[in-house]
Amino acid sequence: MAESVDIESLRYPVGKLNVPKDVSKEQISEWIDTIELFPSKVREITENLSEEELDWKYRPDGWTIRQVVHHVADSHMNSIIRFKLALTEEVPAIKPYHEEMWAELADSEAPISISLSLLDGLHKRWTLLLKSMSExxxxxxxxxxxxxxxLTLTFMLGLYAWHCRHHLAHIKQGLESAGQF
Incomplete structure (x- = not known):
């Protein structure tokens, strides 16, 4: 990774979140596909990594690849709960959480196979839910x-599709950095 790359490019390799106000059915379908395919994409690029490679960071002061994998599992568990709350209650208030502190907890050092398995099942259920939703x-x-x-569930879908692309890019960046950070 070239030293001339600025920290913002490393933080937002797919760009900052930008969910359009008007979203087509085709865009919703693409976002659902992103969510559906995410676990297999993460598994494909991480399943044969060594312990050393899992500890590579995607940017200075960033998370390790291992922490990113565990983070997406944490985040996406929260997301499906948020979707279910919004589908069963009238404008529920969601519970924010300190993701940076969660990434420092002991389970973020566990083998990534645990979170990969969780993502497989979670994203299957989430995709079933998303595909069942009406306009x-x-x-x-x-x-x-x-x-x-x-926030609408359309916005939330766009956010989490971006979140998938965002952290997939972080994992790839961590691999490209080869322990530089």
């Missing part, structure tokens, strides 16, 4: 206390 379901909202506003 009106995607208009349902939840309240995000940190952002101080209501």
């Amino acid at each position: 009106d379901d995607f208009k349902r909202k939840l309240f995000h206390p940190e952002q101080g506003c209501d």
Whole structure:
């Protein structure tokens, strides 16, 4: 990785989140596909990594590849719960969490096979849920206390599809860095 790469490029290798206001059915379908395929893509690039490679970081002061894999499992568990809350309650307030602190807990040092297995099952269920949703379901909202506003499930779907691409790129970056960070 060239030294001239700035930290923002390393933090946001696929760009910052940008969910359009108007979203087509085709875009929703693409986002669902991203979520459906994510576990197999993560598994494909991580399953044969050594312990040393799993400890490579994707940027200075960033997480290790191992922490990224565990983070996406944590984050996506929260996401499916948020979707279910919004589908069964009227504008529920979600519970934010300190993801940076979760990444420092002991289970973030566990073998990634645990989180890969979790992602497999979780994303299968999440995809089933997403594919069953109607247009009106995607208009349902939840309240995000940190952002101080209501967010639609369409926005949340776009966010998590981006989240998949974002962290997949981080894992690839960590491999390309070969322990440089």
